[in-house]
Amino acid sequence: MNGKVMEVNQMIPQIMDALRGLGVTERGIWRNHHDLYLSIGKFYRSCGVTQYSAELMADYTCMIEKKFKNGEITRNRYRTLLKAADRMGEFYATGKLQWACRPRGSKFKLNDYFEELLEQFLSSTSYHPNTKGDVTWAVRKYLAFLETQGHHDLANISIKDIQAFLIYSSRHLKGGSLSNVRGYLKIFHMYLQKTEQLSFDYEKILSRPYRPGNKNLPLPYT
Structure with a gap:
């Protein structure tokens, strides 16, 4: 799937389905994962972009790192946001998630x-x-x-x-x-x-x- 045009707002529910396929409970998805990807979607909208972009995702991770260094988010939130960004990149490149x-x-x-x-x-x-x-x-x-x-x-x-x-x-x-x-x-x-x-x-x-x-x-x- 690498190189294909993918809409971020369409990727998010697909990633939720991939997490279900890995065995994550429905409650766990909504409690621990969904808002992480909504944060990514919000960032893309603020930039006026709807399609996944590795370059823009790099900008997103830089923003997260800056927020952490400035004390705006906790270390745990920082790590989970970066992990979600990595997973979205993985899904864009392969069309699936590998997570034990x-x-x-x-x-x-x-x-x-x-x-x-x-x-x-x-x-x-x-x-x-x-x-x-x-x-x-x-x-x-x-x-x-x-x-x-x-x-x-x-x-x-x-x-x-x-x-x-x-x-x-x-x-x-x-x-x-x-x-x-x-x-x-x-x-x-x-x-x-x-x-x-x-x-x-x-x-x-x-x-x-x-x-x-x-x-x-x-x-x-x-």
Whole structure:
């Protein structure tokens, strides 16, 4: 599709359909994605342009970067706006999106709250697709474990829950894999802290090595 004339206002609903094809829930689309592309459409209209242009998109990203440097938008908003711009460029070039946000058939099923939380977190990142798949697997596994512990949201999450998850994971993951999981959880909890959704000293617990204990923990998935 590269080189074809494409109307931005027509691309936006097509990108929403592509996100649905990746498994993003309808609520997640309207809550976490739709307004990002409306921002792009508004910029194009202000420039008197209706058709997608790589040059104009570069101007848009420069505007976003300037707003961030001037303190007009948060870091999370800055990253999600830039990611949306990248996705629009990808869609223009290929006619599709490649985004490992929720692999079909995943055995780590989540409630709606955690599903949307995961989607929101992933939309704030810009990993290579392969790395994003690993991050998604680790965080989804963690959230699924929290559900088995009786948590349906972040209200009562504590360091003890992270410790319990690491002990559980150490029973079936090798050292290298467990180290990667700890790293991905650090990034996830950093995001939760920056967005003021959860705040406690997670770094110390996620930096310590854990070995299988004698505690009988509920096993959510294997």
